Amino acid sequence: MSDARSPSVQVSPTPVSLAEVGQYSCGLTLVFVLASTCWVLLPYTGDLFAALVFLMAIVLAGTRWNRGPVLMMAVVSALVWDYFFIPPQFTLNIDKPQDMVMFSLFFIVALSMGHLITRLRAREAALAQHHQEREHLLELKHRTEMLAESERLHRTLLDSVAHELKTPIAIIRTALDGLGQGNPYAKEIETANRRLQRIVESFLEMTQVESEALEPQPDWCEIGDVLHAATKPNQQELAAHTLRITGTEDLPLLRLDSRLLAQVLGNLLHNATRYAPSGTDIEIHAALAGNTLELRVRDHGPGLPLGSEDQLFEKFYRAPDSPTGGTGLGLAIARGLMRAMKGDIEAHTHPEGGAEFVLHLPVKTRSAA
Amino acid sequence: MSKALIIDDEQQMRRLLRMVLESRGYEVCEAAEGQLGLQEAAFHRPDVVLLDLGLPGMNGLEVLKRLREWSDVPVLVLSVRDKETIKVEALENGADDYVTKPFGTAELLARLTVIQRRRFTRQSAEIVVGELKLDLLHHEASLDEAPLKLTPTEFALLKVLAEHAGRIVTQNQIMKQVWAGQTSDPSEGLRVHINHLRKKIGESGPRIVNEPGIGYRLEDS
Numbered sequence: 001m002s003d004a005r006s007p008s009v010q011v012s013p014t015p016v017s018l019a020e021v022g023q024y025s026c027g028l029t030l031v032f033v034l035a036s037t038c039w040v041l042l043p044y045t046g047d048l049f050a051a052l053v054f055l056m057a058i059v060l061a062g063t064r065w066n067r068g069p070v071l072m073m074a075v076v077s078a079l080v081w082d083y084f085f086i087p088p089q090f091t092l093n094i095d096k097p098q099d100m101v102m103f104s105l106f107f108i109v110a111l112s113m114g115h116l117i118t119r120l121r122a123r124e125a126a127l128a129q130h131h132q133e134r135e136h137l138l139e140l141k142h143r144t145e146m147l148a149e150s151e152r153l154h155r156t157l158l159d160s161v162a163h164e165l166k167t168p169i170a171i172i173r174t175a176l177d178g179l180g181q182g183n184p185y186a187k188e189i190e191t192a193n194r195r196l197q198r199i200v201e202s203f204l205e206m207t208q209v210e211s212e213a214l215e216p217q218p219d220w221c222e223i224g225d226v227l228h229a230a231t232k233p234n235q236q237e238l239a240a241h242t243l244r245i246t247g248t249e250d251l252p253l254l255r256l257d258s259r260l261l262a263q264v265l266g267n268l269l270h271n272a273t274r275y276a277p278s279g280t281d282i283e284i285h286a287a288l289a290g291n292t293l294e295l296r297v298r299d300h301g302p303g304l305p306l307g308s309e310d311q312l313f314e315k316f317y318r319a320p321d322s323p324t325g326g327t328g329l330g331l332a333i334a335r336g337l338m339r340a341m342k343g344d345i346e347a348h349t350h351p352e353g354g355a356e357f358v359l360h361l362p363v364k365t366r367s368a369a
Numbered sequence: 370m371s372k373a374l375i376i377d378d379e380q381q382m383r384r385l386l387r388m389v390l391e392s393r394g395y396e397v398c399e400a401a402e403g404q405l406g407l408q409e410a411a412f413h414r415p416d417v418v419l420l421d422l423g424l425p426g427m428n429g430l431e432v433l434k435r436l437r438e439w440s441d442v443p444v445l446v447l448s449v450r451d452k453e454t455i456k457v458e459a460l461e462n463g464a465d466d467y468v469t470k471p472f473g474t475a476e477l478l479a480r481l482t483v484i485q486r487r488r489f490t491r492q493s494a495e496i497v498v499g500e501l502k503l504d505l506l507h508h509e510a511s512l513d514e515a516p517l518k519l520t521p522t523e524f525a526l527l528k529v530l531a532e533h534a535g536r537i538v539t540q541n542q543i544m545k546q547v548w549a550g551q552t553s554d555p556s557e558g559l560r561v562h563i564n565h566l567r568k569k570i571g572e573s574g575p576r577i578v579n580e581p582g583i584g585y586r587l588e589d590s
Contacts, residue, residue: 111577148425162449163423163449166449166470166471167379167382167470169471170382170470170471170472171379171381171382171385171474172471173471173472173475174382174385174386174389174471174472174473174477175385175474177389177473177474178385178388178392178474186440197471217582219556219561220556220557221561222560222563222564222580223580225581226581227587228578228579228582229581253557253560253564255524258579258581258582259453259582261583312507334545366557
């Protein structure tokens with residue numbers, strides 16, 4: 001029966017299914033059994049009884065079977081009835097007009113049954129499909145709600161963890177200011193606190209990058225403003241180096257998320273100050289090729305360990321002889337942020353020494369003039 | 370002696386801020402949550418409010434909105450990093466400036482001083498920021514006594530920044546005051562004019578500092 005429910009059988013009954021073959025043979029058997037029974041009972045009941053029995057069988061078959069077998073049953077039982085029951089028996093001739101009417105009734109009933117069945121089945125199938133779609137939609141809605149809810153929970157949790165972690169750091173910072181600058185112990189606490197702050201922020205940023213909740217908000221900006229925002233949090237570390245910035249003068253206004261890009265550059269600059277010996281130059285070069293902004297950050301440190309150019313951006317990767325401290329997250333975050341902005345980052349050792357990081361970022365441009 | 374009201378849920382933070390402020394001669398009152406903060410504000414009539422945006426219960430933004438219904442006391446917002454949209458919302462709902470936790474006391478005190486300098490009162494037709502002078506009567510600007518040639522838009526822009534000298538002004542606030550929301554892509558125009566202004570002011574005058582995702586601040590160098 002399940003086959004009969006499928007819409008393909010309903011709409012185009014040409015491919016005869018196994019179930020339909022079964023129905024044909026069942027129909028034939030049924031007609032045979034009923035004909036034999038009626039034949040036995042004929043002396044007591046008369047030929048009209050046989051006709052009614054056949055009709056009932058057709059109607060019942062119609063409620064369960066397909067159109068073909070029902071029609072076949074109608075034809076066969078009509079012929080059987082005509083041949084064996086209507087006088088004159090054993091001929092296909094019909095004498096009486098009421099037998100004629102009865103004979104036509106067979107076909108009319110059978111045909112309307114077939115028609116009704118087809119319509120009924122089609123409606124059933126449509127209903128079933130509708131129901132299925134509804135369930136699917138409901139499930140989808142449910143799943144979306146669940147996702148939104150878990151996203152919200154995740155964010156609330158992250159917010160409260162962030163708050164819990166950052167508050168003591170902020171308190172230490174303010175308290176240290178109260179102690180005054182003169183105390184060398186206070187200076188050590190301050191350094192450690194800054195380090196702690198950086199670690200906490202890295203972990204929180206990494207979580208954000210990984211949750212894919214990050215949506216860049218591009219706006220027109222001046223590359224100088226981005227660089228300013230990138231250098232500001234690293235001022236202390238950068239004091240030991242000379243920062244040389246080239247290529248920014250000729251750049252037009254760019255449409256990008258300046259906060260995210262500043263964060264990427266900030267991470268790269270921080271890295272450079274950690275690996276390059278103090279007193280060396282750190283260079284930033286900006287260039288625009290078509291709609292792609294290219295930024296190069298180069299230091300004059302030892303360069304990258306051979307073959308680590310890709311591993312570098314993996315979470316928690318730390319180069320074999322890198323200085324102590326650091327989480328191994330800075331570059332992973334940088335790459336995550338660049339990719340969130342549809343850009344990318346790569347690294348290599350500069351032919352003349354030192355590590356060089358290259359950022360590619362698709363941007364909209366318009367002349368600043 | 371000015372009165373400061375601290376609204377922050379962290380007791381230790383309140384205690385520290387109280388020490389810092391009292392050492393600078395402030396009289397300090399405090400509240401651990403928003404509703405209480407509003408009551409304290411009504412009762413003590415502080416000269417400046419330090420408001421933590423991450424309050425439990427009634428959040429800082431809501432406190433600010435309620436406060437602004439009846440008071441124009443200068444408000445300094447304390448917030449963590451990565452909450453730029455909330456900062457902008459706070460600024461556009463009447464906060465005067467913000468500091469990002471963790472902050473240094475020097476930065477905090479500087480901000481407090483700036484926002485307590487009464488918001489520009491139009492009793493004088495002249496605004497002075499360091500070497501920069503704006504003559505609102507004649508629409509003329511000068512830098513270190515030398516006249517600055519500004520277009521009307523540049524003048525209007527510089528006026529907004531100078532009126533809020535030392536304080537952050539959000540991009541929307543600038544655009545509302547200078548263009549009254551009439552340009553199609555206002556932020557682009559804003560950047561272009563800021564660019565021109567920076568070039569005209571040069572290295573010697575006050576700097577126009579951008580804070581990504583928030584706005585601009587005119588800093589007297």
